[in-house]
Amino acid sequence: SQKIEQNSEALNIQEGKTATLTCNYTNYSPAYLQWYRQDPGRGPVFLLLIRENEKEKRKERLKVTFDTTLKQSLFHITASQPADSATYLCALKGGSSASKIIFGSGTRLSIRP
Amino acid sequence: EAGVTQSPTHLIKTRGQQATLRCSPISGHTSVYWYQQALGLGLQFLLWYDEGEERNRGNFPPRFSGRQFPNYSSELNVNALELEDSALYLCASSFSGNTIYFGEGSWLTVV
Numbered sequence: 126s127q128k129i130e131q132n133s134e135a136l137n138i139q140e141g142k143t144a145t146l147t148c149n150y151t152n153y154s155p156a157y158l159q160w161y162r163q164d165p166g167r168g169p170v171f172l173l174l175i176r177e178n179e180k181e182k183r184k185e186r187l188k189v190t191f192d193t194t195l196k197q198s199l200f201h202i203t204a205s206q207p208a209d210s211a212t213y214l215c216a217l218k219g220g221s222s223a224s225k226i227i228f229g230s231g232t233r234l235s236i237r238p
Numbered sequence: 239e240a241g242v243t244q245s246p247t248h249l250i251k252t253r254g255q256q257a258t259l260r261c262s263p264i265s266g267h268t269s270v271y272w273y274q275q276a277l278g279l280g281l282q283f284l285l286w287y288d289e290g291e292e293r294n295r296g297n298f299p300p301r302f303s304g305r306q307f308p309n310y311s312s313e314l315n316v317n318a319l320e321l322e323d324s325a326l327y328l329c330a331s332s333f334s335g336n337t338i339y340f341g342e343g344s345w346l347t348v349v
Binding site: 157159161166167168169170171174214218222223224225226227228229230231 | 242271273279280281283286293294296326328330335336337338339340341342343
């Protein structure tokens with residue numbers, strides 16, 4: 126069955142460092158991979174989308190890579206700030222029009238001052 | 239522009255009762271998605287509606303049902319509530335289908 130795995134442990138990073146989160150998937154060939162941020166008790170917020178034919182996407186301090194051979198995406202936050210502390214979710218969608226969007230369980234990121 | 243709105247924010251029901259949750263998508267969006275997020279767990283896909291039709295359904299029992307209205311708003315119904323149905327129910331909407339935008343969710347507590 127389709128499976129998405131994210132860093133199971135929480136990630137604690139010193140402010141100013143680069144945080145790197147991992148998303149691995151199996152039994153799936155996504156056409157789109159997305160990252161969302163979720164704060165406690167709130168709905169997820171869309172951050173970035175990358176297509177299967179794209180290797181890398183950037184937005185301000187965020188960078189996403191997508192390796193369809195390794196079946197892996199890396200999500201980087203450079204110059205991390207305490208305000209970046211949240212849970213980050215990886216989401217996949219297939220290429221068919223009826224393909225649903227499925228989410229990983231998320232990685233909790235804490236940036237300490 | 240208003241985002242996805244959900245109501246009620248909080249709902250407390252007794253085991254065996256029925257719960258109805260409502261969602262209004264972003265203006266111009268024709269698809270609505272429902273997800274369940276139990277405390278401390280990930281998002282589990284429930285239902286996807288587009289143009290009034292059910293497009294896909296997750297691995298949930300038939301007592302979870304819903305519909306989409308002509309104005310693209312949606313309703314999620316949960317019958318015969320069980321304690322484990324207690325969760326945050328998230329609605330999201332989309333135009334293209336590739337990126338979805340979430341509301342703040344409805345907290346359902348079953349006692």
